[in-house]
Amino acid sequence: MATPERPPRWDEQVQRRLARGEETALGELYDQLAPMVHGLAGRILADPTAAAQLTREIFAHVWEHPEDFDPARGTLRSWLGALTHRRAVERLRARRAAEHGPGEDGRGTEDEIRAVATAARVQYVVDSLPRSLRETIAVTYYDGRTYRETARLLGIGEQAAKQRMRLGLELLATELAEERARQDEAGNGET
Amino acid sequence: MSSTEERHDALRSLLGAWALSACPAGEAAELEQHLSACPECAEEAARLRDAAGWLSLDEPLDQPGPLRQQVLDWCLGRRPAELPVPSWGMPYTAETAKLDALLRDLGPEEWQEVAELPWHGGTERLRPAEVIGRLTAVDGFLALALGLPDPVPAAPGEAFAAAAATGRRVPPQDPAPSAPVPRVPPQGGPYGAITARTARLLADQGALPPQSVRSRWRRQTHDLVRGAALAPQGNTPVDYGCGVLPLRDAFVDRALECYVHGEDVARAVAYPYDPPSPQHLRQMVELVVRMLPRALAGLRAARPEHAGAPGAPAGAGPAGRRRLRLVVDGPASGEWLVPLDGGGPDGVDGPAGPEAGRAGGEPVASMVLDGLELCQLAAAHRDPDRLPVGEHGDRAAVREVLHALPLLSRP
Numbered sequence: 001m002a003t004p005e006r007p008p009r010w011d012e013q014v015q016r017r018l019a020r021g022e023e024t025a026l027g028e029l030y031d032q033l034a035p036m037v038h039g040l041a042g043r044i045l046a047d048p049t050a051a052a053q054l055t056r057e058i059f060a061h062v063w064e065h066p067e068d069f070d071p072a073r074g075t076l077r078s079w080l081g082a083l084t085h086r087r088a089v090e091r092l093r094a095r096r097a098a099e100h101g102p103g104e105d106g107r108g109t110e111d112e113i114r115a116v117a118t119a120a121r122v123q124y125v126v127d128s129l130p131r132s133l134r135e136t137i138a139v140t141y142y143d144g145r146t147y148r149e150t151a152r153l154l155g156i157g158e159q160a161a162k163q164r165m166r167l168g169l170e171l172l173a174t175e176l177a178e179e180r181a182r183q184d185e186a187g188n189g190e191t
Numbered sequence: 192m193s194s195t196e197e198r199h200d201a202l203r204s205l206l207g208a209w210a211l212s213a214c215p216a217g218e219a220a221e222l223e224q225h226l227s228a229c230p231e232c233a234e235e236a237a238r239l240r241d242a243a244g245w246l247s248l249d250e251p252l253d254q255p256g257p258l259r260q261q262v263l264d265w266c267l268g269r270r271p272a273e274l275p276v277p278s279w280g281m282p283y284t285a286e287t288a289k290l291d292a293l294l295r296d297l298g299p300e301e302w303q304e305v306a307e308l309p310w311h312g313g314t315e316r317l318r319p320a321e322v323i324g325r326l327t328a329v330d331g332f333l334a335l336a337l338g339l340p341d342p343v344p345a346a347p348g349e350a351f352a353a354a355a356a357t358g359r360r361v362p363p364q365d366p367a368p369s370a371p372v373p374r375v376p377p378q379g380g381p382y383g384a385i386t387a388r389t390a391r392l393l394a395d396q397g398a399l400p401p402q403s404v405r406s407r408w409r410r411q412t413h414d415l416v417r418g419a420a421l422a423p424q425g426n427t428p429v430d431y432g433c434g435v436l437p438l439r440d441a442f443v444d445r446a447l448e449c450y451v452h453g454e455d456v457a458r459a460v461a462y463p464y465d466p467p468s469p470q471h472l473r474q475m476v477e478l479v480v481r482m483l484p485r486a487l488a489g490l491r492a493a494r495p496e497h498a499g500a501p502g503a504p505a506g507a508g509p510a511g512r513r514r515l516r517l518v519v520d521g522p523a524s525g526e527w528l529v530p531l532d533g534g535g536p537d538g539v540d541g542p543a544g545p546e547a548g549r550a551g552g553e554p555v556a557s558m559v560l561d562g563l564e565l566c567q568l569a570a571a572h573r574d575p576d577r578l579p580v581g582e583h584g585d586r587a588a589v590r591e592v593l594h595a596l597p598l599l600s601r602p
Contacts, residue, residue, distance in 0.1 A: 021271075021273030024413070026267075034259070035292075035295065052258055056265045142246075145213060147213045162208050166208075169210055169239040170207075173241065
């Protein structure tokens with residue numbers, strides 16, 4: 001889940017090295033971002049083979065077209081996250097369409113795709129939270145601890161533990177509202 | 192501030208914990224009572240609980256270890272690298288990536304576990320961050336050879352030139368070591384420089400959070416591989432202070448060390464840990480086998496009781512020199528003829544082919560063991576007397592080889 005923090009200039013250095021054809025840059029990019037790409041693909045597609053395939057495709061895209069990344073518009077991580085999310089949802093939609101055949105009512109399917117996409121988006125945001133918030137939420141929620149136990153475990157004050165939980169969830173809630181707005185917009189555009 | 196406002200603020204600060212169901216029952220009940228009377232808190236409570244409801248309890252799909260190589264191969268097939276990683280750098284690249292994936296998943300409690308590192312029959316007990324520190328410190332010798340910064344803080348007045356004089360790690364061109372080799376090499380002695388460096392690095396990183404220790408190590412491994420790509424011949428000498436290896440061998444040696452200690456950590460936290468890929472294991476086995484004749488010479492100098500049969504028979508020509516057939520089983524299988532009485536710098540013949548019988552006649556013994564076990568033994572992680580080995584012929588010769596292998600390990 002956690003990745004070593006990198007200075008922001010890392011993005012641009014890696015992009016330059018990818019453009020020069022340095023295999024080590026591709027390896028470092030993979031080590032840094034594959035957990036996110038593969039995790040996101042896996043959550044949406046729920047199929048190991050499809051997730052591995054999409055991971056391969058995403059990294060091949062960056063390796064072949066490093067110039068597509070625009071540092072002015074965000075981090076390498078957020079760019080790859082958006083690309084993975086978009087392609088995974090496309091695949092899921094294609095898979096569902098093939099399963100249901102033409103002419104069937106796709107409404108239920110579309111709702112399911114939205115739910116999956118939203119859940120994956122939330123998890124992506126969790127994974128991108130600052131380490132202290134992410135860690136606090138993870139050891140509390142996934143392991144079923146009270147905030148007091150979490151505070152003890154992490155060696156922080158109880159007040160700090162409570163604050164981190166509240167702030168972390170606040171960031172998630174904001175992201176969730178934005179994701180829903182995006183989907184409504186996309187849904188309205190399609191009909 | 193009124194006491195009602197204070198109460199309101201105190202309860203409000205609980206909302207995140209409450210949404211995660213992480214409040215003790217009494218506090219939760221008090222908060223819920225407050226929510227029915229305070230629309231402001233109730234609104235935030237609903238938002239946060241909704242967000243928490245999206246936290247997924249399912250683990251993400253496991254990222255399969257071989258995926259890294261598959262993805263990289265796929266990419267390189269579509270656009271060949273202009274600056275590739277040399278083949279001798281590949282095991283190190285793969286093993287450091289594997290260890291990093293393990294460390295990424297460690298939670299705060301797992302960083303507090305104690306890993307047991309068997310070595311020459313003893314056991315060292317280190318926390319994962321200390322294991323990583325040790326890898327970082329010894330990898331630092333490669334960093335120095337490549338002109339990268341030393342991860343180890345300088346010691347005032349430290350001189351390890353003295354320790355560098357006794358060659359134990361068998362540079363092909365060095366004379367065979369003649370100093371006694373005790374079963375457990377003492378602190379100080381030939382390994383003094385290494386243990387001192389590791390101790391300094393551990394002291395330096397002691398106050399760092401484990402994830403920073405991991406980041407430091409990881410950054411250095413990436414820089415090293417990048418350095419390797421820029422020196423693809425791999426001839427640069429790496430001076431460990433107790434022996435010199437060319438860079439291409441040092442990388443394979445460090446890959447083995449990284450695997451062995453990665454497995455130590457994985458065992459401590461009860462995670463599965465894959466062995467090296469067959470191709471990488473093969474590179475490790477080849478290095479171990481290539482170093483074996485020198486280790487044998489060292490063993491014989493130190494412990495004559497291990498010298499099988501009458502050593503090199505006086506006056507025997509090359510035809511009288513004993514050899515042992517070493518058969519490696521498992522995914523890195525192969526066969527080698529190891530000279531037991533000293534050979535040239537590249538004295539090991541193999542894999543045994545049509546000319547296997549050249550100069551020396553029939554081997555005095557054969558032994559069969561698994562490639563991974565061979566590597567573990569060369570890392571002094573196994574007891575040479577308790578290893579499952581198939582043997583045939585001169586038992587003393589087989590035992591001699593088994594006891595020489597751990598001498599290839601340094602701290």
